[in-house]
Amino acid sequence: MPVEMNGAPLLEVRGLGKRFRARHGRETSPWVIRDLSFTVRDGEFLTMIGPSGSGKSTLLNMIAQVDVATSGEIVFDGAPVPMTDPKTLRPGLDRRIGYVTQDDNLLPWRTTMENVLFPLKVQGRLTEATRAHAESLFRAVGLAGAEGHYPHELSGGMRKRAALIRTLVYDPPIILMDEPFGAVDAQTRVQLQDDLLRLWALGRKTIVFVTHDITEAIALGDRVLVLSKQPTRIAAEHAIPIPRPRNVRDIFALEGFAPLYEKIRAQVQ
């Protein structure tokens, strides 16, 4: 694992700032995010933790280029990407940034399998091979049998799995995840975390995973960034010394978990 830990930076966020436009008049609205900088190495699983309302979704929206930044830039794979002009935004940065949002955003009029194949279809990359790959991912997360069902016929956990592998099928080099397991019960949540780690171990994608759950942040990541209250900045950074493969179910018992948990809890206020 140390090899991945020392990988080259894949994504660099520099001096990112966001303030929403004032409603009326000249009064300026406060900064939601201010002067936020961090780096993600190639193959790294980075988790970010912050109190609710700390602009976590806004941050990922800006990196995914669906929302405009007020200041700052990102450097992707060595090339700077403009992000302050709505006209030059490139959502998903030419399929190089995948984004698993808080809501599953499955198309309600498409079956589960059609939803999973959707990116491949619109990218014109739906071949025998990519379809077979998608089907194996589909089975790997326990969705077998749900191919022909519509999203509203699935449980919350199944919808989350479908949304997750919909991004995995087209293999973007970096995947942003915004509390993807937020609205499911604790049991399902642990199962989903386990699935994610298993899939990640196979492909070693670069992942930026945002959550408000300290346990989740520690269980999944190589490194965790703690976000401050508004205006959001990086308040602290911790390497997670727990070796992989990890068993998410008894992460509490593993050496190094408890002190790190306490440290982070003190910082997330």
Next chain:
Amino acid sequence: MSTEDQIADTVAEAPRVSRTALIFGGRCLVVVALLLAWEGCARHFGMLFFAPPLATFKRIVDIAASGALITDLVATLRVSAIGFAIGCAGGVLMPFVLRRLPRLTLAIEPYIQASMGIPKYALAPWLILWFGIGDAPKLIVVSIMVFYVMFIQVFAGIRAVDQRLVNMARIAGASEMAIARDIVWASLMPYLFTGLKIAMPRAVSATIVGEFLVATAGIGYSIEHARQLSDTVGVFAGIAVAIVLVLAIHLVVDAIERRILAWRPVDRDMEL
């Protein structure tokens, strides 16, 4: 498989069967009551003012046998269908174009609103002056009627598209064309069908009204012709044919809608 069984279980609840029977029985009762009231009115007001149901039915059988019914139906359906197609194409395509031109949309919106105030049927005599007594005036009135209904529905549908789904598709690398087709078009289907259900009967009635003024065949023509002869049975027969025609069209649209919108959970749970 097990999911399928669970779904089947929740859908097929026991009291549904008797409920369906109850509704069907209720509908039959309404038909019987209407026929009785119709017969009663005919006896009370006399043949000239109220044609009796049996005579009306017999007339429909007669004109069906003589071939006049088919000629009329074809004439009315032809104008309705062509007018509907023109109005529908405009009413569906224009919102898609305006979606890409938000400033133009804001500029012309009040004029579109104002033009809705024009009484469409009142245009007919003036249109006859311009285009003569062919099909053109009828087609124009029908298309305008259909256009407004479809335009309002589709425009509302486009505005209601879930932006989060559009963002998802953009990130996944979908082109604007793919977004228009797979997200915008798909999500406005419920609006489109509501529009179709309103516009299709209107297309038929607008055609019939048009045929009162200029026609050599058609349901409207036969009603107007019968009226001029004080043939109330003929008028009633024409109206009955129009009702059945609209009902038949509605059933076809309904069946198509149920197929295309099968994904909607509400349609299953709220089905009567």
